[in-house]
Amino acid sequence: MDQERLEHIRHSAAHMLAAAVLELYPRTKLGIGPTVENGFYYDFLFPQGTTVSEEDLASIETVMKKIISGHHDFVGRSVTAVEAESEEADQPFKLELIKEFAGEGKNLTIYESGPFKDLCRGGHVDNTSEIPADGLKLHRVAGAYWRGSEKNPMLTRIYGLLFATKEELDSYLEKLEEAKKRDHRKLGAELDLFTFSDLVGAGLALWTPKGTLLRNTLDDFVWQLRKERGYEKVTIPHITKKDLYETSGHWDKFKDDLFKITTREGHEFAMKPMNCPHHTQIFNHVSRSYRDLPQRYAETTMCYRDEQTGELHGLSRVRGFTQDDAHVFCRESQVKEEMFKIWDIIEAFYKAVGFNDLRVRLSLHDPAQFEKYLGTKEVWENTEKQLREMVAERGVEAFEALGEAAMYGPKIDFMAKDSIGREWQVATIQIDRNQPERFDLVCVNEQGEKERVVMVHAAIMGSIERFLSILIEHHAGAFPVWVSPVQVLLAPVSSKHVGGARALLNELTEAGIRTGIDEADETIGNKVRKAAGQKIPYIVVVGDKELGGEPWMIRVRGQKDQVKMTKEEFIEKVRNEIAGKI
């Protein structure tokens, strides 16, 4: 079925949803009912005191299907604004739309289908019998502001899924189930990686030893890639005087999102929401010669933003998060080379963690809202042109996104697709000519003159928290061997094998393999079950045979049959995988 036809079907179904709601709740006021990616929604203002629960959806759905089965034709007719207003007299939201559309000189049409009529620009099927009722499911109810503005009243939005066939609906529902199983919030608890505490507060993740190992493993690799390219580590405090952000321009635009601290002497401080302003002060504490450039500062450190409670979500959106941040201070002539170095790091890193094809997004400013940004139009346009050239030179396909730029400059963002096809922004490279201006960052050039430097911002994982939410879901917790907190689990057959297993533990650990041991007095079957649930890559049962020098039967994650290998072969194999970032 072609997309346009599916759109018509979904939009027609939205009318039927409204019809069903009016039948069950006659005094309901109607918002709008467009199509969305996998179906449609309709916004309603229910009569005072009515709430619609998830269970009520089933009865609405039943009524909806009954109306659909009435084989009603969709009949449209043009109306004047006055006619439209009289027909929709008891629908305040429709009246608002009529007024607006009439003001814009648009033609108004009303579509009738059986018992229901609606102001609508069209795009329907001819008859409701064309709506595939068995591909339909009302699945969610949510709040949504009228016309998307938080200044407007909150309406109740009912989402429906609608596919051409039942099979497609079922397969989509299966996909949702699969996503649920992979949910990082669930896996984070099951794999004992992180937790939240009501005492500590919402959006403040606490990392267990295993989770910390995971973070550090990834961060160490990023650092290795950076170190090879001339980066140096720096360290900054997590708070700053207000003055720093007044100079950077952040205080003005983002003061609501800062955690603020007032000292006993009445001075205002803030928790840092980013690191660049601090890093400028390290660059700027001595005069720099062009010979000292580029200065490349890297630091993995936490930032804090006072996100609204309703926006928090697992690790994806938190109040305290860790950036693997880096800033390069360089001359204009060095920008491209530095950008490409970062690009190389990003490619190497994402390949190693199992994301193969990153999409590249050019995140540009939104010309319609230029007041959101720092700096002049000219600087922005030049920088954006430069980014386009670099993308072209790099020979990659990039898509452009208006309004996705940072406050101080445009970005090249990298988008990763996870294993069930969802796309996420991960790494980012940003060119910044505004903060060097504001902090007066210069070097002395060959002519002995002051020369303005350029800042390049480069986060590889971005926020480690958000990155891990994506990584956990991408691999469903079954991380590549080099990333896994525990790479090999030893399971002694009985208590008399514990000593021998401990010796093996030392041997494997010496070989650089993260090894665990399950010494519990339990059956071997139970130990295997638990280790498999922990998604540990290799499980080795240790009994008389193994300790007696016979080949091992290794249980490999994801494989049904065990693999036979000598101890030496096994150690070699795992070491190679760790070294090869597999």
Add this chain to the structure above:
RNA sequence: GCCGUUGUAGCUCAGAUGGUAGAGCAUUUCCAUGGUAAGGAAAAGGUCUCGGGUUCAAUUCCCGACAACGGCUCCA
């Protein structure tokens, strides 16, 4: 922040028109020395999220806070 739903043991969930609660898994101990996805038994574990109110009595009803979930808005 807004709309809606929810909050009972570490986890997953039962439960009572208002009379302080129960299971499985996990934990601890004992028995079993067990060979690749749950061996057996016992014990321990709860201010029923927190704070107010109504009541002889509140985990249960009411109000408020906090937190989680689904969205909206936001995301430097």
